[in-house]
Amino acid sequence: RNLTDEEREQVAGFFQKYYEGFVAKVAKGRKLSVERVKEIAEGHFYSGGDGKALGLVDEIGGLMTALAIAKQRAGFAANEEIEIIxxxxxxxxxxxxxxxxxxxxxxxxxxxxxxxxxxxxxxxxxxxxxxxxxxxxxx
Structure with a gap:
């Protein structure tokens, strides 16, 4: 069956609430205003380089880059072996x-x-x- 108007409103409300929470987390994590995040977001997709230029990402890389940065910030030597759980x-x-x-x-x-x-x-x-x-x- 099709959604009723009330169900549509509930679904729309869910997505709006989810989106607002996501924007707030991005703003806090990126040290940007909510308005700035909404200005540059609004469903846009950015390349890694563009995302970095906009302040949405810190570094360009994959899992290994992220692990290397995490190790460094945690005080481990670059060549020190770690266990990931x-x-x-x-x-x-x-x-x-x-x-x-x-x-x-x-x-x-x-x-x-x-x-x-x-x-x-x-x-x-x-x-x-x-x-x-x-x-x-x-x-």
Whole structure:
């Protein structure tokens, strides 16, 4: 069935509340005003370089760069070996839905493999969008 007007308003309210919270966190974390974040955000996608120029990112890099910076800030030597513990353990790319539905969501490994193949076949291309709250739980 289609959503009722009341249900549409509830969904819109959820997204607005989520967006406002996200903007507030970005503003606080980036030491920018909420107005500035809204001015440069509003659904825009930026390259890493543009994001850095706008103050949205500190460094350009991947996981290894992030780990090197974290090690340095924690006072570890660059060549010192560290153990990375993921808490709670990442439940995988397809563990979405838990924030939106009280029912468990299960997708087979084949679907994950299929998704990863699709992504690797299109390097550098735009990524499929995911609704807020549907991305994997990695917190």
């Amino acid at each position: 993921e808490i709670p353990r990442n439940k995988g790319l397809f563990n979405f839905g838990s924030r939106l539905s009280p029912l468990p969501t299960h997708v087979s490994e084949d679907a994950m493999l299929q998704y990863l193949k699709m992504m690797s076949a299109r390097p550098g291309q735009p990524l499929p969008m995911m609704m807020p709250g549907t991305y994997p739980d990695i917190e």
